[in-house]
Amino acid sequence: MWKNQYLFAIALCAGALSTLGMGCELIATVDRSRIPGDDGVTDGCADGTKNGDETDIDCGGSTCPQCELAKACTAKEDCASGFCADGVCCNTACDAECDACTADLKESGEEDGSCGASKAESECGEATCSEGVQTARGTCDGTSVDCAPGEETSCETFACDPDENACFAECSEDTQCAKCHVCDAGEGTCSLAPAGATGLGCEDDQACDAAGECKAANGQECTDATDCGSGSCVDGVCCDTACDSPCQACNIEGSAGKCSNVPLGAEDGMDCSDVNVCDGEGACKLVEGERCTTDEQCASGNCITVVSDVKACDEIETPDP
Numbered sequence: 001m002w003k004n005q006y007l008f009a010i011a012l013c014a015g016a017l018s019t020l021g022m023g024c025e026l027i028a029t030v031d032r033s034r035i036p037g038d039d040g041v042t043d044g045c046a047d048g049t050k051n052g053d054e055t056d057i058d059c060g061g062s063t064c065p066q067c068e069l070a071k072a073c074t075a076k077e078d079c080a081s082g083f084c085a086d087g088v089c090c091n092t093a094c095d096a097e098c099d100a101c102t103a104d105l106k107e108s109g110e111e112d113g114s115c116g117a118s119k120a121e122s123e124c125g126e127a128t129c130s131e132g133v134q135t136a137r138g139t140c141d142g143t144s145v146d147c148a149p150g151e152e153t154s155c156e157t158f159a160c161d162p163d164e165n166a167c168f169a170e171c172s173e174d175t176q177c178a179k180c181h182v183c184d185a186g187e188g189t190c191s192l193a194p195a196g197a198t199g200l201g202c203e204d205d206q207a208c209d210a211a212g213e214c215k216a217a218n219g220q221e222c223t224d225a226t227d228c229g230s231g232s233c234v235d236g237v238c239c240d241t242a243c244d245s246p247c248q249a250c251n252i253e254g255s256a257g258k259c260s261n262v263p264l265g266a267e268d269g270m271d272c273s274d275v276n277v278c279d280g281e282g283a284c285k286l287v288e289g290e291r292c293t294t295d296e297q298c299a300s301g302n303c304i305t306v307v308s309d310v311k312a313c314d315e316i317e318t319p320d321p
Contacts, residue, residue, distance in 0.1 A: 045063065067080065097140070098144060099117060100122075133155065181193060195229060219238065220238050247268045247278035261282045263278065291310065291312050291313075292311050
């Protein structure tokens with residue numbers, strides 16, 4: 001029916017008055033491919049016009065034939081070659097960091113559709129920031145398909161901003177600072193944390209040293225002061241202080257890593273042994289039976305008369321369990 005109506009309208013226009021001319025012009029522009037039953041209509045994929053969902057003239061899209069090299073595309077399915085790169089059908093996948101398939105993007109300026117090296121100084125890759133180092137996007141050299149690494153910049157006292165792939169420029173919390181640094185939120189600046197500080201980017205068994213590095217935390221085994229975040233290795237463990245007074249130790253059970261008084265009645269190696277023991281309060285005093293003149297000389301706290309005017313230290317009372 002539509003076909004007959006269209007032909008009838010054309011026939012009327014053939015003898016129409018000039019006043020009908022405009023209407024006839026509109027009829028003449030009707031796309032005959034839209035008229036059911038018109039077997040003589042031109043194929044939409046061969047009408048010399050980019051229409052429908054074609055990606056280029058008479059090719060690509062869901063209904064027309066695949067496009068030849070250099071024709072526009074949006075996906076590999078649009079191309080007879082099976083490759084779509086930089087918006088054109090290409091002879092290869094052309095998916096390295098520094099290659100391109102259009103003349104505008106290639107160093108050689110060769111025609112579209114043939115993959116070649118990207119223009120020199122073209123940016124490639126992505127900017128990254130990791131472990132306090134910011135790396136800018138790379139560049140192409142015009143001959144290789146490999147991307148030369150970008151310039152590296154240290155974040156110094158700041159950490160990497162994962163959202164921007166760049167260094168933070170100011171801080172409002174410690175996590176925006178470099179490892180073993182703390183944030184002065186009022187100033188927006190980061191500074192070194194004190195020796196022995198925990199967290200701040202270190203593992204659970206580590207602590208910061210005074211130079212911004214993670215070392216063994218207090219209580220962890222050590223052989224040298226440089227092993228420890230606190231800078232003190234005492235009695236085979238990292239300690240919170242130098243702990244170098246007699247009758248103090250850093251490896252006491254239950255308090256490892258904290259300088260503590262040696263228990264009452266215990267010896268302290270070369271500092272307090274033989275006729276002396278520790279009084280439990282950090283002092284080295286006489287053992288039971290040693291002659292004394294005052295209570296303060298005895299670990300027991302009692303200097304008693306044993307024979308006539310001879311005094312000696314009393315025994316140490318053991319606390320009830």
